[in-house]
Amino acid sequence: MKYMVTVALLLAGVVHAEVQAPQVLRENLEQAGFYIAKVPGGTQVRFNDEKVAVGDDGIFVVGFDREQQEHNTLRLCVGKDCRKVLLEVKPREYVTQNVVGVPPRTVQPDKKEIAMIAADNKAIGAARVVAERHDEKQYGDFAKPFLLPVKGGVTSGVFGSRRTYNGEEHSWHRGHDLAAPRGTEVRAPAAGVVRLARMTFLTGNLLMLDHGAGVTSVYAHLAKMNVKVGDKVVAGQVIGRVGTTGRSTGPHLHWGMYWQNHPIDPILWVKAPPQGAVHGEE
Numbered sequence: 001m002k003y004m005v006t007v008a009l010l011l012a013g014v015v016h017a018e019v020q021a022p023q024v025l026r027e028n029l030e031q032a033g034f035y036i037a038k039v040p041g042g043t044q045v046r047f048n049d050e051k052v053a054v055g056d057d058g059i060f061v062v063g064f065d066r067e068q069q070e071h072n073t074l075r076l077c078v079g080k081d082c083r084k085v086l087l088e089v090k091p092r093e094y095v096t097q098n099v100v101g102v103p104p105r106t107v108q109p110d111k112k113e114i115a116m117i118a119a120d121n122k123a124i125g126a127a128r129v130v131a132e133r134h135d136e137k138q139y140g141d142f143a144k145p146f147l148l149p150v151k152g153g154v155t156s157g158v159f160g161s162r163r164t165y166n167g168e169e170h171s172w173h174r175g176h177d178l179a180a181p182r183g184t185e186v187r188a189p190a191a192g193v194v195r196l197a198r199m200t201f202l203t204g205n206l207l208m209l210d211h212g213a214g215v216t217s218v219y220a221h222l223a224k225m226n227v228k229v230g231d232k233v234v235a236g237q238v239i240g241r242v243g244t245t246g247r248s249t250g251p252h253l254h255w256g257m258y259w260q261n262h263p264i265d266p267i268l269w270v271k272a273p274p275q276g277a278v279h280g281e282e
């Protein structure tokens with residue numbers, strides 16, 4: 001018996017234990033999509049050249065850029081043993097949206113307003129860094145689809161579209177817009193912690209939720225914010241009300257989602273996306 005144990009230990013030292021393949025929980029392998037999987041504790045994960053946060057429960061998320069390349073490598077390592085998983089990401093077509101009737105000062109801000117925008121961006125960036133530092137924690141259930149934050153909301157803007165404001169070319173749209181009457185309840189699509197609740201120049205009243213695993217979501221142009229920084233929210237909890245504060249042409253929710261610092265498409269996280277005409281609203 002003693003002999004057998006010794007042999008087993010010797011073998012364990014020579015034969016490297018194979019790194020387990022990840023257990024995929026949910027995936028949407030297209031540009032701006034995501035890949036959510038589970039690995040045994042202690043597994044280090046890298047996506048291409050980027051380190052990926054792995055939760056206490058072994059769950060990790062990878063988000064794909066708007067222009068993500070087709071061939072990507074996920075590298076899972078336990079000690080010196082590694083396994084490569086290839087992720088093929090399908091390309092997407094993005095539309096152009098022409099938005100008219102935007103307040104001119106939000107398209108061509110003056111010096112003071114540029115300073116306000118810079119301060120807002122600093123606060124937003126700092127909140128996202130805080131969220132990433134807490135990425136070992138899991139607040140939400142990543143195996144479940146996210147809820148739509150506005151019930152009965154009509155899609156009025158899609159992720160990734162190139163945009164013109166009042167006829168001028170502008171950057172692409174980093175979120176999904178849901179038009180709804182002013183005052184409509186905005187609900188957390190999944191559990192999280194509030195990392196930002198701020199009145200901003202461009203995005204009006206802005207909330208940021210931290211869902212863990214480096215995933216954050218933002219809610220812009222709100223008429224009202226019902227939560228404050230540090231609050232823990234559950235899926236379905238009312239966090240604010242639809243409004244048209246900031247650079248906006250009518251009441252709607254701008255819903256954005258980020259993996260680490262990469263904007264991703266929030267609507268892909270929802271099981272049944274809403275139907276709606278695609279016309280422009282920030």
Ligand SMILES: [Zn+2]
Nearest residue numbers: 175177254282
């Ligand atoms: Zn928007």
